Amino acid sequence: MMVSSQQASRARLRRHLVSRCLVTAGIVALAAPSFFIPAAHAADDAMRVGVLIPGSKTDKGWMESGYDGVVAAQKEFGPKLKTQVIENINYADMEQALTNLASRNQLVIGIGGQTQAAVLKIAKRFPNVKFSIVGGNKGDNMPPNVAGYDVKQAEIAFVAGAAAAMLSKNGAVSYVGGMEIPSIVNAGKEFGNGAHYVNPKVKYFESYTGDFDNVAKAREATAAAVAQGADVHYHILNLGLRGLEQAAKEKNTHIIGSYTDRCGSDPLYVAYSITGVGYQAQFAIEQLEKGQWQPGYKAFGLAMGPKASGMVICKSTPAMDAKLKQIEEDILSGKIKVSEG
Known part of the structure; x- marks a missing residue:
């Protein structure tokens, strides 16, 4: 046949x-x-x-x-x-x-x-x-x-922005998102708002690659922010994170990780936001x-507690912890307004 x-x-x-x-x-x-x-x-x-x-x-x-x-x-x-x-x-x-x-x-x-x-x-x-x-x-x-x-990524992104502003030596921070959809854009907006809440003069660079997994584009976006002084970076990426890591490591800058506390596992990371995925x-x-x-x-x-959402600075100080705790309480009380999503 x-x-x-x-x-x-x-x-x-x-x-x-x-x-x-x-x-x-x-x-x-x-x-x-x-x-x-x-x-x-x-x-x-x-x-x-x-x-x-x-x-x-x-x-x-x-x-x-x-x-x-x-x-x-x-x-x-x-x-x-x-x-x-x-x-x-x-x-x-x-x-x-x-x-x-x-x-x-x-x-x-x-x-x-x-x-x-x-x-x-x-x-x-x-x-x-x-x-x-x-x-x-x-x-x-x-x-x-x-x-x-x-x-509620936007909520914890505000707190992450505050942490980034505290940790930045250059007074400049960046955010790289994947797809430019409302939840990802809202997180980027609130990360910038959180950074400015702590340091009104901080420089903030926000970019989107259009793809959560594109390593080359994430690296390019991060390198552009580093060239303008950003030394602490945040993200909502999947495999694209590898590109962000490459660019950050090349210039001895640092990253706030997302989703899970892995402090001590990699010196590239200075803090982690827990989003309870x-x-x-x-x-x-x-x-x-x-x-x-x-x-x-x-x-x-x-509102669901630290397993669902929280912020960890790997080498924190009591003053940093107190500031972040107050910000979280103010978000929960409605004193600080953040976007949905």
Whole structure:
């Protein structure tokens, strides 16, 4: 029988996808686009949670923090929890990835607001499956089986800006965002506002690469800010962070990390903002286990405590800590107004 080159190509693709399937420590990690691989539910009573990570789970940023929360839940619940993780998915494939996850799991978690549009669409097709969006925003026509968890990035970005102004020796700080969407732009705006709150004369440089994962553009944006005197940098990036790190290291400047406290792990980082991405992922799983999972919008942020949102300066002073604590209290009381998102 004659086999066309197109059929042969598809066969090779299927073999390639199967070779990319990895099962470890109760976590099923499917490398993109391996969501085409069929699988049946196992006949046990374990909770089944699917997780969509659009970027890399080792990006030292949002995606890794979200994955850390899944791993923490796996350690918490052990064999009671079975997780299926799909990572490195582009926008065109998100709906298909979510369909795969929803067909196999009780709960599906989308890591990042960029999953929201696809989640809202696919959730309508799976009314008996629960969906949680980590980094979700208030949305119209949210299905009754979807929860949106708002990390309130703008809120903690204000505090990070204040910390950056305290730490800057040159009186100049910078912010690099990925996609120029409202939540990312609001965070950049509030980072600048926080810096000016502490030092009205501070120079602030704000830029967007258009892509959370573009290393070259992040490096270029940071280098441009460094050339104008910026010596403390903040970001909302995924793999693009590597470019920011390269530019900062070359000129002996420093970074305020995002999402997780890793003080002491790298001298390039002088502080960390905690935005609770992993905390939210773990929260969704814990709520499922307790039978308390609820749909709808839920704001996290400073009001939810230090695991959800906070600021850590690695070599802080009592005066710095007191100043940051007061700023956080003033945000919570409404004395300091910050943007939504």
